[in-house]
Amino acid sequence: MRFRNAVLALLGATLLPLLAHAQPVSYSGTLVSGSPATGSAAGFSWFLDQGAGISFWQFSANAGDTVTLSVNRLNGNFDPGLSLYRGTTTADVSAFSSTGNWGGLTFVAGLDDEHAAFMTPGPNGDPFGSFAITTSGLYTVAVGGSLSTDAGSYPFRITMTDVAAVPEPETTALLALGLGVLAMRRRRRAG
């Protein structure tokens, strides 16, 4: 018994610190098209792949949609960067990569400096970009600091707009024709 307790104590002493550092991804929220949200992230977290300082968001989009993402710094000291992935994850943040697949997520793109700084003074620009969605489902957005003035945590605003595919006139006419044919068949069967 004494030996068992000693082993448990040793295991606890060894594993607890590791467990204490484990930090699965926690989403700050679900983005709704056209509704800006605010969050905060650490100053170099995106640039240096420091997942603990990243702010994670998710949204749902359909194939054919065009999704536009923008992040604006709410303090001039912050220089935000953004990465978009297909899927969602509960992986540990230590696996975070701003430039590739990780934690079961499929990397889509990274954004940095596309907009002139939202507030001045401040280094570099803010992320902004549009994406053609080819696969319906959930997506993850990671927002963090690129090259901010320091490693501190700073606020930002994130905006997602999702524009659904608008059918071409020819497509609409074809659809109407198809529906008409189906309706006629049903009527004949019923008759």
Add this chain to the structure above:
Amino acid sequence: MASILSSRRRPMRAGLGAASLCATAALVACGGGGGGSSASDAAPTATPDDPGRAFAAAVNSTPLLTCDAAGIGGVHLTSDIATLPTTNPPNDASATITSVSTGTTSNGVAYCLVKVLVPPAINIWVGLPTGGAWNGRLQSEGGGGYAGSVGVANASISAGYVGIQTDTGHTGGSGTFGCIDNCAGNNAANPGKPDVQLQTDFAYRSEHEMAVIGKQLIQAFYGQQPVFSYWNGCSTGGRQGMRMAQQFPADYNGILAGAPAFHWDRFQAYQIWPQMVMRIDAGGPISTAKETLATNAAIAACDAIDGVSDGVIGDPRQCSYNPVTDATITKASCTSADNTCLTPGEASAIQKIWGGARNTSGKLLWPGLERGAALNGLAGATPFAIAVAQPRYWVYFDPTWDWTTLTYANYEQFFKDTMRMVNPMMASENPDLSAFHNLGGKLVMWQGWADQLIMPEGSTMYYDAVANVMGGYNALLPWYRHFMAPGVGHCGGGVGPQPQNLFQSVVDWVENGTAPDTITASKSLAGGGTQTRPLCPYPKAAKYIGSGSTDDAANFTCAAP
């Protein structure tokens, strides 16, 4: 017990000589009063018997203890930050007096020198004025570069201060202490490990202990606490002062921080950038004569932007001179041996040095040297020592790391590696100074626009950052001011007029509430006489009013950019 008189302001000692020496002597980063020299005097120059203002509080300048092992040498000291559990000795908060001796400064101030060892290897030397010379104040003198040496704080003691210096916990200024056992026997396949204790001691512990130990000794020796405590440093000394304001806001009432090396990781990662671009774009080092040619062309192109043609660029951020497109000095026919012109590759390299370190997408990683600054400090025949020491002993722990392996393609990774390894320990850039402010501290920061070692936009960026989190520039003015000095080099030197009385401006601000509306800068004119100019609280800058001599500070005003 007597009411001890404080120092009266006197004309400055000639700061130019020491400053120029500092800027040119091997281009080493300079400290405050200890590790080097500042453009200002390191300490007030009044002698202890100067008549002048009296402290509101009485000061006992007569020692209660003798200056020997049985007296001050028998005092029990404690460090308030213990060694790490992994250090030998572990968890040790002791501080041991290793030596007590007497001395006299060159101006005749007698002092008691107490040498203290804080484990594992921090040496702190405290000079306690005797003979009634103590002015009631403490002054810690900052170091330069990687520090690594300690001496008597003569400048401070001469002015009646208890003067303190430290070696920051290691011996020698090569930077190898960042790696356990100085990375002896390590290489890329077998890298060393960071010496967290020695890095900690260098980053902040030793500087904090200067105040802790100094105040304990003052209490024991004079029977009271110092009425005011000050930090005085430049370069590394500037970083140290800023770190104290951020992390130990109660240590010092007033801080003078010149050319602060507070973005230690990033500006030092930049320091190898000029060598890399010269190697790639120009095929190797560019001669100093060619660099001077480009610098002079930039000055000629941008001198008048500030309204005065005086051979000095007022704000080099407004200068966009590009040697690549200047056909008067850049010629396809030019050779590397011809110092009267630049080859296209040389012009490209110099433009990239000024343009700052960037990734392959053009993102600015760190701002570069300014147009007007001497280029041969970082873009000389060989790399600046720290630019190579940091990657070897603080980033890759590989003494064989070869800077010539850097390319435009892998530079960003090098920059990231540096940030990951060095920033968490060495960054002294926290913009939240509210604790220091709430304690009534006063802070004067300054830097030369022609700093040839630490990129000046780092200090303007930091001041901007503090303004961004603490209510804007106007909210900082009552307690924190930053002065940019046109044409002035690293901690002094350069073609611009040199800042004067910087440290005394801090003292006056702390003790009399007299904020420095301007700092006067001066230089001797070739034809005789002296030019004076005001340095203005950033972001304002001096502007000529349009009449009167441009050599007289009275004909300039501080104007917003």
